[in-house]
Amino acid sequence: MIALGIEGTAHTCGVGIVDGDANVLANELDMYRPEKGGIHPREAANHHSDVVVPLIVKATQAAGVDLADIDVISFSRGPGLGPCLRTVATAARALAISLGKPLLGVNHCISHLEIGVARTDAVDPVLLYASGGNTQVISFNGGRYRIFGETLDIGIGNMLDKLGRELGIGYYAGPTIEKLALGGRKLLDLPYSVKGMDLAFSGIMTAALTHHARGESLEDICFSVQETCFAMLTEVTERAMAHIEKDEVLLGGGVVQNKRLRAMVNTMAEERGARMHVPEPKLCVDNGAMIAWTGLVMHHAGVRMEVSETKVDQRFRTDEVEVLWR
Numbered sequence: 001m002i003a004l005g006i007e008g009t010a011h012t013c014g015v016g017i018v019d020g021d022a023n024v025l026a027n028e029l030d031m032y033r034p035e036k037g038g039i040h041p042r043e044a045a046n047h048h049s050d051v052v053v054p055l056i057v058k059a060t061q062a063a064g065v066d067l068a069d070i071d072v073i074s075f076s077r078g079p080g081l082g083p084c085l086r087t088v089a090t091a092a093r094a095l096a097i098s099l100g101k102p103l104l105g106v107n108h109c110i111s112h113l114e115i116g117v118a119r120t121d122a123v124d125p126v127l128l129y130a131s132g133g134n135t136q137v138i139s140f141n142g143g144r145y146r147i148f149g150e151t152l153d154i155g156i157g158n159m160l161d162k163l164g165r166e167l168g169i170g171y172y173a174g175p176t177i178e179k180l181a182l183g184g185r186k187l188l189d190l191p192y193s194v195k196g197m198d199l200a201f202s203g204i205m206t207a208a209l210t211h212h213a214r215g216e217s218l219e220d221i222c223f224s225v226q227e228t229c230f231a232m233l234t235e236v237t238e239r240a241m242a243h244i245e246k247d248e249v250l251l252g253g254g255v256v257q258n259k260r261l262r263a264m265v266n267t268m269a270e271e272r273g274a275r276m277h278v279p280e281p282k283l284c285v286d287n288g289a290m291i292a293w294t295g296l297v298m299h300h301a302g303v304r305m306e307v308s309e310t311k312v313d314q315r316f317r318t319d320e321v322e323v324l325w326r
Contacts, residue, residue, distance in 0.1 A: 001071040001296060001300075002017060002018070002019050002020075002025070002069055002070055002072075003017070003018055003019075003070065003074060003292040003293065003296035004016070004017050004056070004059070004060075004070045004072070004073055004074070004288075005017075005074045005075065005076075005288045005289065005291030005293070005294070005295055006052065006056075006073075006074070006075045006076070006088045006091055006092050006288055006291060007075075007076045007088065007286050007288045007290070007291045008048045008052070008075070008076055008080070008084045008085065008087060008088030009076045009078070009079065009080025009081065009084060009085060009108045009133070009286060010039060010044065010080055010081055010084060010133055010286065011031050011032045011033075011044055011132070011286075012029055012030070012031045012032070012285065012286040012287070013029070013031075013032070013048040013051050013052055013055060013084075013088065014027065014028065014029040014030070014286060014288035014291075015028050015052070015055040015056050015059040015288040016059065016287055016288030016289030016290070016291060017059050017060070017062075017063040017070070017289070017292060018289055018292045018293045018296060020296065020300075022115075022119060022293055024119075024283070024289045025062070025063035025064070025065065026058075026059040026060070026061075026062035026063035026289075027059075027282055027283075028055045028058045028059045028062065029055075029282070029285075029286075029288070030047075030051040030055060032044045032047035032048070033172070034171065036171075037165070038161065038162070038165065038171065039081070041081040041082065041083045041084060042083050044081060044083070045083035045084045045086070045087045048084055048087045048088055049087050053091070056095070067095075067099055068099065070099065071101065071102075071296075071299075072101060072104065072292075072296055073095055073099070073101050073102065073103050073104070073295070074103070074104040074105070074106050074291050074292055074295020074298075075088050075089050075091070075103075075105055075106070075291060075295075075310075076088060076105075076106065076111070076291050077089065077105030077106060077107065077108075077310065077311075077312050077313060077316055078105075078107070078312050078313035078314055078316030079107075079109070079133070079314055079315055079316045079317070080108060080133065080312075081314070082314045085312035085314065086312055089105065089310060092310075093307055096307075097307070102299060102304065102305075103307060103310060104295040104298050104303060104304075104305055104310075105305060105310040105311075105312070106291055106295050106298065107294075107316055107318060107320075107321050108134075108286075108291075108316070109129055109136060109138065109145075110145055110294060110318060111291050111293070111294040112127065112129055112131075112252035112253060112284075112290060113125075113127045113129070113145065113250065114297055115252075115279060115283050115289065115290035115293050115294070116250045116251070116277065116278075116279045116283070117250065118293055119279040119280065119283060120250065120277035120278070120279055121275075121277060122248050122250045122275075122277040123248065124139075124140060124246060124248065125139065125246065125250035125277060126138070126139040126237060126241050126244070126246050126248065126249050127139065127249075127250045127251075127252055128233060128237045128249060128250070128251050128252070128256065128265060129252045130155075130156050130251075130252075130256050130261070131155055131156075131157050131252075131253030131254050131255055131285075131286070132155050132157030132158050132161065132254060133155045133157070134150075134155050134253065135151040135155045135156045135157075135199065135201075135253075136149070136150040136151075136318060137149040137150070137197070137236050138318055139240065139246060140323065141244060143323060144319050144321065144323055145318050145319060145321065145323060146318075146319055147317075147318055147319055148197055148240035148243065148244070149196075149197035149198050149199065149239075150198055150199070151198070151199050151200065151201060152195060152198050152199065152200045153200050153201060153202045154201055154202055155201075156201055156255050157253070157255045159204065159205050159229075160173055160174045160177055160225070160255070162205060163177070163205045163208055163209070163225065164176060164177060166205075166209055166212075167209075167212060167221070169218070174254070174255060174257075174258065177222045177225065177226065178226070178258050178259065178260065180218050180219050180222040180223075181225075181226045181260065182219075182223075183219035183223075184219040184220045184221075184222055184223020184224065185219075185220065185223070186216075186220040186223070187220075187223070187224050187227060188208075188211050188216060188221065189207070190204050190207045190211075190224055190225065191228075192231070192232060194232050194235060194236060197240065198236075199232050199233070199236060201229065204225060204228060204229060205225075208221050208224070208225050226260050226261075227260075230258070230261045230264050233261065233264075233265075234261075234264045234265050237249060237265065237268070238268050238272065241274060242272075246274075247272070247273065247274040247275065248274060248275050248276075248277060249265060249274060249276050249277070250278070251265065251276065251277070251278045251284070252279070252284060253284060253285075254285040256278065256284055257284055257285075262276075262278065297325050298324075298325060300325065301325035302324060303324060303325075
């Protein structure tokens with residue numbers, strides 16, 4: 001079987017095509033880049049509306065398939081920005097109805113985990129999901145994907161982007177912060193905000209900006225933010241692994257492309273006698289292939305949806321989904 005998935009939870013519109021063996025036949029992306037400031041949901045939705053059809057055409061051409069060859073259509077039902085979700089949902093519904101194909105709305109967070117398991121050697125891992133809008137530690141337990149820890153305020157990626165904007169180093173600042181951190185030497189005092197199994201990042205950004213106002217270098221600020229935030233993420237992930245006695249950790253989300261975060265988690269895993277798994281870079285970020293694969297997995301498990309059941313959900317919780325396929 002072949003599935004086509006459309007991603008559109010935030011800044012990225014993506015169309016992916018996969019087969020039943022999790023081979024990625026196509027994975028086309030187009031990112032909304034605001035001229036200034038952060039993401040404006042309506043502007044991002046307009047971007048998705050402009051690019052989704054060309055991306056579908058591009059993906060089918062890259063995969064070497066016709067739309068008639070597609071067996072399942074899926075889309076990111078949530079969580080995410082409402083206007084963006086509604087735009088891609090409309091595109092997916094129109095495509096599915098016109099082709100007479102099954103339609104499935106999938107949970108974006110679960111899709112990161114499913115594609116990671118399919119494309120690595122992971123079997124039953126704890127997922128550290130670190131992206132712009134989401135930061136969660138997730139694993140399968142008792143018929144659902146449970147959240148063992150999450151952000152209490154903003155996602156780690158959003159915090160890094162907001163910090164970068166305030167520091168004048170541009171938006172989508174994660175790669176720039178990573179590069180600047182390589183030149184840092186001084187570990188500045190920042191709040192280590194782990195609350196039980198949950199985390200908070202906004203106070204770290206405020207403290208980092210205070211250090212900036214006091215004349216500390218960008219390199220030391222970026223170094224300190226990375227060391228503090230990534231240590232928090234690693235700690236919560238390790239405690240989740242210990243709690244549910246799992247020896248695999250899977251990384252997902254755009255922020256996990258950061259080499260320092262990977263190094264910290266890998267060291268933790270090795271010291272526990274565990275293994276770390278990371279899918280290829282284009283499958284870490286938001287993408288259509290992960291949506292397509294999750295839709296295909298759900299379809300094989302017997303999940304079916306009427307069009308009326310595919311309403312988007314901006315706050316679609318990971319643990320709301322009954323997982324029939326594991």
